[in-house]
Amino acid sequence: MNKPNRYVEWLLSVPTYVWLIVFFVFPTFIILWIGFKPATLNGGIDEGWTLQNYREIFSSNYTPILLRTLSISIWTTVICILIAIPVGYWLARLPARIRYWMLLLVILPFWTNMLIRIFAWKTILHPEGFIKNSLVFLGIVEPNATLLYNEGSILIVLVYTYLPFAILPIYAAAEKFDFGLLDAAADLGARSWEAFLRVFIPGIKLGLITAVLIVFIPALGSYAIPDIMGGSTSEMLGNKIAQRTFTDRNLPQASALASLFAVVVMTPVLVYQIRRSLQ
């Protein structure tokens, strides 16, 4: 590549960097900065510096929320991946013509606004709804059990929402996978599950990592789903940040929570990127 081209390339990417710095890097640092400021009683930000906001987070009353957020997000990721692997495998092996229709079905939910889909789940899981009545009829749940407003209903809707994000990268990796390798493994004496675990799963490793990140990070930060589907005992971090911002009008406290969340999210990504660049 010659010099004028590099110059043009650099010039063309300037708007992107400006956008990212003004609307992403800059706000992130503002939030980090506010997190170390004391709050005023009328919702403002006071002079000076303090670690009080972080002390508050690590005091006991946030711990259940942090643990719940982590556990729901991890379960969401695990369930999504466990469903997405066989689906991705199956999609990649379909004849091309059918495969594109099936892919269309995978992304079809995106055509409807997410809030509407979440509210739809409220109807589905409603105490007088079809599912509840069927489960009571089959004797699986007690008549007075609730399917809504608990961690279970959050988990169901999180899995439902993020499943396509897990399927697509796994499918993309599986599509590039050479299925002849499974024949080779069988030829060398591997049973089908051994071939699947030892050859297919390592073969789609990059897709799996992408799927984990792309599900886990938004699940950690989810706000609307626990807000609508969850109850007072199933709050997640996102709800707490919203509460501190809008109800308590304590921006420094909300900022500290958001900063902590950013660190939790960025650490695995950074570790992964550093490991990759070291290889």
Next chain:
Amino acid sequence: MAALLEIQSVTKRYDNLAAVDNVSLELEAGEVFSLLGPSGCGKTTLLRMIAGFETPDSGRILLNGKDITALPPNKRTINTVFQNYALFPHMTVFENVAFGLRMQKKAKPEISIEVDAMLDLMELSDHASKKPNQLSGGQKQRVAIARALVNKPKLLLLDEPLAALDLKLRQRMLIELDAIHDEVGITFLYVTHDQSEAMSLSDRIAVMNHGKFEQMGSPVEIYEAPINSFVAAFIGDTNFLNGKVTAMPNDEFCTVRVPSLGDLLVWKDKDVRVGEELNLSIRPEKLRIARKKPEKPDLLNCIQAVVEDVVYLGSLTKYRLKSGEYTLIVEQQHGHYLLDEKPITWEEIVWVYWHSEDGYMLQSYQQDDESLMALSEDMPDE
């Protein structure tokens, strides 16, 4: 001696089209057998049925007398060298070769010893810790062979193993394969569309077309005595002549009148009667070409022809001649070629002659088969 592998009237259909059509075959232990045919002839389907990836619609496959028709691939003591090698990209060379032994749940030290010995045999010891993408084509090929052979299979299937290599490497790998076979003595079933690979490696060859064996025999039999025009044209170039038997001068020879060429003397390797239609195949290297008519033409057929094209190939020269309605291909080697000798060139009228034993009678002839040859008539001049 009982056969190692027996294929009994095996048929496999895809959408009513028989990919393999009632094929039977017996392989002896230790031999190198080639399935040779154009792409789509069913040779790969047959191989995949022997490996266990496909199940025949009818017929049986026996290994050492035991029916393995319904056995899955991982239960068969048969290993395959795949066309694109199918090495596991996330494993090192050592792990690739060790895979089969690990699947057999062998003890670690034992695996290590056997893999090291196999890597040593295949001259791969220096590459044991490399990943497949760090290897050259020939090295990948050797890893694929090592990975199959380390399991000590009764039968090694090779599916176009050299197709991805360039010509020089292919020739070297052929010699190596031959040496490996001498070393391990395992039965090889070799699938290829390349007749020279099959010829140089095999004890026996089956020429396949449309899911059936056209002919089975040693390379010499297949080349020198092709059963029909397909085999004759697929295995190297040849000249087809069509005529009618007009006379039987003695027990050994008959006279065949070929329209536009005249009466030719043909060795009677089959029982023919006067008046019968005949198709002959004469290999290009059996034809001789000269400016002067040969002096003792007793058992020779001599015809005159015009040179249309001369292709000098170093070790030999290919001539394309026109005689009557026929275009003849002649390959002549240069025994003692002198640079100041005036070579035969375009437009010259020459004598073409061949020994009457060299025209071989085919059992059947189809004109379409002529297009299988590399130097067929309708090939554009370039």
